[in-house]
Each structure stands twice: as C-alpha cells, then as structure tokens.
Amino acid sequence: MRETDFVGGFAKGLTVIEAFGEAKPRLTITDVSKETGLDRATARRCLLTLAELGYAAYDGKFFELTPKILRLGHAYLSATPLPRLVQPYLDQLSEKVGQSASVSVLDGVEIVYVARAAQKRVMSINLTPGSRLPAYCASMGRVLLAALPEAEARAIVEASDRKANTPYTKTEPEALMEEFARVRQNGFALIDQELEIGLRSIAVPLENARGRVVAALNIGAPAAHASAEDMVTRYLPAMREVQAALRPVLA
C-alpha cells in the first residue's frame, strides 16, 4: 500500500471515537487531545465533525457520543454472517441447559461477544454483543488463544494486563501456556471462578468446514448451580452437538 492510500484524518477521527471509553462519557477537547495524543486543534476538528454529523453532542464545553454512533458497530453485527448463523443455535442451547450461552471472537487481547442468549443474569457485568473481556481469563479466550500458534498466544498473554480478578485467576504466562496445551488436548476450556467469584464457564472452539477455528462457544453458570465436574458432564455434550452442527455451516 502506498503512503497516499491512507486517509490520516479518518484514522485520527476513529481514535477520537475510541477515546470515549470506560466511564468517560463526557470529554473536553483537551481531554481528547491528551487521550489520543493528537494536537488540540486536530482533536477539535474531529470532534466538531462528529457533532456536525450527529454522532456527538456538544454543549460548548463537553462532547459526548450520541446513539447514532451505534450505527457503526451495528453495520458489523447485522451484516456479518457469523452472529446471524449462530444465534438460533445459541437460543436452543441456552434453553436446553437453562444457562446463558455466548459466541465470541478474538480482537487483540480481548474477546468480543458477537452473539448471546442470556438466561437470568448472574454476572456482575452485563454482557451483550459488542461486550469485551480479557482473553487470558475467559473460557472463550482460552479456547481462542489455544488455537493460535504458541508464539502468537504468548505475545497476547504478555501484552495483556493480567490482573488477578479473584484468588483463582491464573496470571503467570507459563501457567497460561500450559493451560492452553491442556485446552488443545481436551478440546474445551473450563474457567472456575477466575473471572468472578461464583461464576464458572466452559467453552469449546467453533471450527469452519476447513478446520479453522473461527470463534468460541461457551456456557456460563453460577457456581451454586454446577460444580466444575457438572460443567463438563452436564453441558459439554450439548455444546459438542452445536459445535458439530455449525462446522459445515461456517465459512
């Protein structure tokens, strides 16, 4: 790609949108400038452009994003085959086992939920398509990382901010790499309260017809409902069925 095949203004604008994350709904020009590293003048122009287009609101001091911004992500969720293909399977699976079921893919050091069938909520955070969790400590993340070449998986683990969410969280790169090997061997990943106390989850990879892992499927359950062993005996068989049914369908 040539140098001139890159629209700098567009790229800068996108970083400005991403600056509005995690409990930062209202930002001043200076805030955005600091957050993105862009010049104040540039940040201002991007923000005013967003406001002009209706993606942001401006009260003379603070900017905040409007719901119109959701059109951008929605373009992906409504257009991409994966979420639409897996949804009916998720609904059925979730119904059958009486627990929440989800499908996610990898984006950098995080997993991104692309489809979900929720039962009564058990986690402290509310997961919906578009939600993100750190890959290293999520069952689907383990499955997706285990499917990568070792070097890549290690690079992601090392780039992760590996904090111990609970006393059970594995944070050591070596321990995680060993865990990935087990996951590869078993064909599933089991997380026992590593992300949140009282929550267990089990995940399997979803492969396409050519055998490439394109996503992960999981079931999460309150620890009170199912022991670690229960997760495997009660839920894994149904998940295997979905896995097999989806294999020929996925690109």
Add this chain to the structure above:
Amino acid sequence: MRETDFVGGFAKGLTVIEAFGEAKPRLTITDVSKETGLDRATARRCLLTLAELGYAAYDGKFFELTPKILRLGHAYLSATPLPRLVQPYLDQLSEKVGQSASVSVLDGVEIVYVARAAQKRVMSINLTPGSRLPAYCASMGRVLLAALPEAEARAIVEASDRKANTPYTKTEPEALMEEFARVRQNGFALIDQELEIGLRSIAVPLENARGRVVAALNIGAPAAHASAEDMVTRYLPAMREVQAALRPVLA
C-alpha cells in the same frame, strides 16, 4: 462552525463504514463507491485505511468489517450513563413480569435499543443493544415521537418508509398523529401485532428530573401470553414503578 472545522476525510470514512449494512457483509471498492456516492479513489483510500487499522479485512477483492469495529459502538454503550443506569431496573422488571424489557432512544426515524433484559425469545428478530426498529410502528417509538413537538413527529413519520408489517400496522400519517395524541394523554403506547404477528408490546416514556423525555421503556410479550388488556393491567403498574424510580436518577 467554520468551513475549515470540518474534516471531510473523516466524514467520508464514516459513511463508508455505514455502507456495510443489512446483509452486505462483503463489498468491493465499486460497491462502496456506488453505495456512498463517493469517488472510487476516495472509497478505496477509506477502505484501505480501515484495513490498515484492522477495522476491515481485504482479500484483494472484497472488504469486510472485523469485530474491531464494535469498539466504536461499545465506546458509547460502556461510557454513556443511561444504559448502565437502567440495566438493573430492567433486569428486575423483566424478572418480575416474566417478559422481555427494553430501553431505547430515538435516532432519526428509528429507535435504538440501548439496554435490554431478554426472556426466552419470542420475536423473529434478535434484539440487542444497538438494534434498530422503525419508530412509527414500535411501542417505544410511539412514546418517543409523542413526546416531540407535533411538527417534528410528523416530519419523522413522513420521512419513514411506512410499510405495513402486518395487517394491523398503522401507516397513515394522520392515523399515527392521532395515536400520538392518545399516547400523550394515556402516558403509554400499546402496540398490538403491528410490528409482527403474535407480538404485543407496551411502552412508557422515561423522564429525567427536569421532566424531559430521555428514553422509552417497554415490555414485549407473545400475544398468546397476554391480551391487549392484560398488557395494561398486568405490566403497566410495574413499569410505572420503574418510571418513577428512574425519574430522579436520570440526567
């Protein structure tokens, strides 16, 4: 705002992202150019920029968005107070009545779901935060339109592509305007299979402390579970409670 406070390249890039909508996951440069009205060279530069940044994938022929694009919408959902504030109320409400409950806001001629607590799915489409429905034929849409000045509501109605989803769908602007008046008077909107056969829903406005309508709250139920009258007698009181509880909390 001065002319020069607008970054054209950014605005064009955003329209390129939006071109990937509704069953159009894979687009060529020419497709995007036609869809957006941008010059091919410009569309190409925007697409290559997206690919370079990891927001899109390019196989030499087709472009498709990657899950990274969800970061943009997620910036809104995770940062904006409204979704986070209402979620626990939605969970409780949904649990209490045994039906799905949602909160949405208006964006142009559509409503956008910003939070949802789903029970077993009854609609043919899968609704999640970010999902959109035409305002004129959705219960929350009726409530939000009824809260606007008449002229604005009429403008939106007339700009809508008012197709009759079912035999019950109201599509005449006059009929809709009268309906809005009723909604204003009653303080709620009831949709009886206008969007989809077998689905009823009821919505109330959510006002902030200053009395401004900032969103709408609804409950949807299969027609088999609840008559139109049931919707009002069984669900409305609980919705009123949530409405009252949220009033002092919302900005």
Add this chain to the structure above:
DNA sequence: GACTTTTGTTCATATATCGCACAAAATAAA
C-alpha cells in the same frame, strides 16, 4: 484582586488529500 495555569480558538503555511482522467487488469459476452 492579581497571579498562574489550563483551555479554547485563530492563523499562516507546509503538507496531504481529492477527484478527475487515463492505464491496466479482470470479467463477461460474442
């Protein structure tokens, strides 16, 4: 109230992008 610091805006200019026109490649039709 005077001082310091932070923030927002403007401007000139160096630089990058836009969109046209043309060339090259791919695809479809003959």
Add this chain to the structure above:
DNA sequence: TTTATTTTGTGCGATATATGAACAAAAGTC
C-alpha cells in the same frame, strides 16, 4: 480467441487539511 464491458489502480494539479505557535478567555490559586 477476440471484443466489449466493467472494475481497479495511479499520476497529477487544484484544493482542503494538519500543524504548532500565538493569542484570548476561563478557571483555579494564593
């Protein structure tokens, strides 16, 4: 295969944008 037709890639002049410093206006300190 050859000929149309469509799609994609590229060079270039005109035009729009980014930059960083300078200024103005608030906001915060003493």
